[in-house]
Amino acid sequence: MTEFKFRKVAVLGAGVMGAQIAAHLINVRVPVVLFDLAAKEGNKNGIVSQAVERLKKLRPAPLAVVDEAALIQQANYDEHLPLLSECDLIIEAIAERMDWKIDLYERIAPHIAPHAIVASNTSGLSMNQLADVLPQAIRPRFCGVHFFNPPRAMHYLELIPTRETRADVMDTVETFATTVLGKGVVRAFDTPNFIGNRIGFAALLIGMVEADKFGFSPDLVDDLTGKKLARSGSATYRTMDVVGLDTAMHVIKTMDDQLPKDPFHAIYQLPSSMADLIAKGQLGQKSGAGYFKKVGRDILRYDAAKGDYVPGGLKASDVVSQILKMPASQRLDALRTSTDTQAKYLWAILRDIFHYSAVHLAEVAPCARDIDFAMRWGFGWKQGPFELWQEAGWQKVANWIKEDIDAKLTLCDEPLPAWVFDGRNGVHLPEGSWSAQSGSYLPQSALPVYQRQYFRENVLGGAALDPKKTGQTIYEDEAIRLWTLDEPVLIASLKTKVHALSRVAVHGLHKAIDEAENGGYQGLVIWAPDALFSAGFDLKTVMELCASQGAAAVEKDLADLQRLSLRLRYALVPTVAAVHGKALGGGCEIALYCARRVMALESAMGLVEFNVGVIPAGGGLTYLARRAAEKAGSGHGLGTEPFILPVFDQVMAAQTSGSALDAVKLGYALHSDIVVPHKDELLYVAIQQARAMSASGYRPPLQQPFPVGGTGLQKVLQQRLQAWRQAEKCTEYDEVIGQSLARVLSGGDVAAGTVVTEADLIALERQEFIRLLGNEKTLQRIEGMLNTGKAVRN
16 A cells, blocks of 8 residues: 555545645646536536636645646536546545535545545544544545645645554555655644644634733734744734634634633633624735734734724834843743743743643644644744753753742643653654653654655754765865765755855866766766755855956856856766755756756746846856757747747746746746655755666767847847836836847847857857946946845836
8 A cells, every 4th residue: 555656636625725735736746636516507617617716816826837727627526426436535625514524425435446545634623523424445544634724835734544544544645745745744643623723723822812911912922923933924913814813713613612621721712802803804814904904015903902903013122132042041041030021921922832732742642743843834933842842951941830830820720741850851852752642752754755855854852864964075165065975976065155156166066067077976966955056146246356356357257157057068977956945046047057957846946137237147048048949940040039038028027936847837947857846855856866867878968059039039129128118117227138138148149040059158148247247237236135135126
């Protein structure tokens, strides 16, 4: 069963979650059929059809490529239930009504293939109760698969077995969810709201309950409990708005109804402010107003006492801001002992979530690691509650919590479990994380799929490899590290800020090619351990050189970058760009010139130099012009216009891809390139690609000249610029930059069909780049970007 492949998946229910789950299956190239009720009028697939249309407008985008909504097969329960027999996995995602789910299960049971796995995306209903209505033959193949919303963006996924779920079924689904769906999987017990929503909503409610005690407003609470506290920027009340206040109400009600004996039951009450907002139809982000409401450029916050919106903007005190910058070993003590009311509030909410997590660990999670992962992956915390507690000093903090329990300062008087005080220094050790249920430390899953993650995520105190130190270092300086793992493939990892292509970094990549070609390696992989491939050419150095020596002083560094691009393309070993996160400007260009790109699904690639007043000049425009000629397939260059126009628009707009799949559509990657759903598998796949290419007798492409559109195409592009200028879609200086862009993409001042080499066009790139760099307005744009991170339109 562990080798089982999911060829096709069915999703039952085309609501908000079901449709987005179907969309993500398309993102990861799994054929999917989306079911819902038959429409009473017109097209019987009307309900599903409308849901698919809505996917195109949702933000964040559920689809990696919007046009691929059409790939979702549409179906209804009246006509298409036999299609279920073709599906290897069936995910039920209808509304949280036990009676509706039971009716649906009875209806689909006769059509489920004997091998198929059935899963429910319920967020809180009992999996065992749902299993009880299924035929006995299906129950061993039934489990819970709880996606967090939105399914594409949220890394967290919970698997919940029933009493009868086979172990191999759980392993199969975990493997699929990890490597195909790209998720961080946690196995949860069948308890109300499982792990993520149980602990996460407890943390949110704790924040709100304590806020009421202290008399704090939503805007102040969110400033205190967001990024300053190393949590999600949506913090507390904004998170409720994003979730939807009606959805939050159902989660809270589940805990209120199903956990009557919970010592923390008092917090499972709908806050009166939330009840007021729901009654007014102000449900949060989806309705345009909740705890916060945007009016023009202003963000108003809800004042429960007035029942209306008032100006917000309250911020953390200087005292708290300073405390939160302290080392972990001092931070909690400073919050606890401070006389500042905001500091006291933060100590209270941290103490309460530590207390809550310890009391409920045995009930809700196999081990402490699962709770910490749930809060990191599901709620955007940098560290989970047990990690925070352990980092601050386990026994010290435990005694503080006990003191507050004894002093009746906590939300309930339930004592901490005995295991908290058994002399331990924490719950996470290199050998595993504490299981309160089994009384032992549990290691991470040993499923074979995790061998694909060279640097698997772990918790503070766990056995985690440091990608900056692991392996054998071949060469290292301040800008780059060249190193290997067990495979004979050289890895180059940039170390500069935002992995900028500084002079030293470019020199290091040249050295990497030399080493890979002459050192007996099977390939070269360019990879970074964090979610940023490269932000491009080193703008700070560009500004310094321009200020001290003039624009011409940059030419040598630029020529070295261009030479690097060509060397990556024509290296004697396969070069692989392992892209995750942003690959911008020069970073995108070096990826373009590698023999192959292996990209994490969530990758943003683009030539964004327009934002700093120059054109791409690391070979990017030459690449686009060559690809246009290849697509046109003619020897005279006259057919390139349809392929040049869209990339001209992209570069003028500094457009980046919304995903790796979108990068293919935009021309920044090839259909033969590899998209990896799970970011932690990226290096593994990149190395395997390099080795496979080497084993296949890799040779670099032959250098071939290609035809360009010449002055005719240049005139078309200039007319396009003039039309934009007349329509006030671009500034006068935008047009100047666009003219340089047009000149390079058309091949310069030559006749249509003129055959040029890559070297010819790269020289033209460099010439136009240096010319623009000599303009004060370009320097203003670069300076603005360096100072503010935003584009200046002068």
